Amino acid sequence: METQQNEENAATYTHYITWGDARRFFLTLATGGLAVLNFLLIIQAWKMLGLGELTMKQPYSWRQLVICWAFGGEYVIIACTAVCITATIKGGFRNLKPINEDGLIDGLIIGLIIGLIIGLISGLIIWLIFGLIFWLIIWLIGGLISGLIIGLIFGLIFGLIGEFTT
Numbered sequence: 740m741e742t743q744q745n746e747e748n749a750a751t752y753t754h755y756i757t758w759g760d761a762r763r764f765f766l767t768l769a770t771g772g773l774a775v776l777n778f779l780l781i782i783q784a785w786k787m788l789g790l791g792e793l794t795m796k797q798p799y800s801w802r803q804l805v806i807c808w809a810f811g812g813e814y815v816i817i818a819c820t821a822v823c824i825t826a827t828i829k830g831g832f833r834n835l836k837p838i839n840e841d842g843l844i845d846g847l848i849i850g851l852i853i854g855l856i857i858g859l860i861s862g863l864i865i866w867l868i869f870g871l872i873f874w875l876i877i878w879l880i881g882g883l884i885s886g887l888i889i890g891l892i893f894g895l896i897f898g899l900i901g902e903f904t905t
Contacts, residue, residue, distance in 0.1 A: 759831060767823040774816040781809045807880060814887050818847045821895050825902055841901035850894015851887070858886015 785806055825843050826832045836842030862882020869878070 760827070763823060763827040763831070767820065767827055770816060770820040770823050774813065774820055777809065777813050777816055781806060781813065784809070807883070810884055810887060814851065814891055817891060818851075818895075821847070821899075825899065829902070836902055841898075843895075843898035843902040846894045846896075846898020846901055847891070848894070850890040850892075850898070852890070854886040854888070854890015854894070855883060856886070857889070858882040858884070861886070 788805065790806070822832075822835070822843060826835055829835060835844065837844075839845075859879070859882055862878040862880075865882070866878040
C-alpha cells in the first residue's frame with residue numbers, strides 16, 4: 740500500500756522536459772540572439788554609412804534617418820523575446836492571456852503606442868522651444884527612440900504584472 744502511494748507521489752512530482760519546453764527555450768535563446776545581432780548590425784550600418792560618431796551632439800546629416808527603421812525592428816525583437824520568456828515560464832503560448840485581457844501582449848502594444856506618442860510630442864515641444872530646423876532631427880529622433888524605450892520598459896513591466904496576476 741505504501742509503495743503504491745510512493746510511486747503515485749513520485750509520478751506526480753517528477754517533471755520531465757518535454758519537446759515543447761525545449762522548443763520554447765531555444766526560441767527564447769534565438770530571439771535574444773537576434774536582438775543582440777540586430778543591435779550590432781545597427782552599429783555596423785551606422786559606421787559603414789559614415790554617419791559620424793555615435794556620441795556626437797550635433798547631427799551629421801539627414802542620412803542618419805536611414806537607421807531609424809532598425810530601432811523599430813529592435814523593439815519588435817525584444818518584445819518577442821519577452822513573450823517567449825513569459826511563455827516558457829507559464830508553460831506554453833496557449834497559457835498567455837489573450838489580447839483583450841490585461842496581459843503581456845496588451846501591455847507591449849499599449850506601451851509602444853503611448854511611448855511613441857509621448858516621445859513624438861516631447862520631441863516637438865523641445866523643438867518648438869529651441870526653434871531651429873537643425874534641431875528638429877535630433878529632438879524628433881531622440882523623442883521617438885526614447886519613447887520606444889520607455890514604452891517598452893513600462894509596457895513590459897505592466898504587461899508582466901497583468902500576465903502573472905489572476
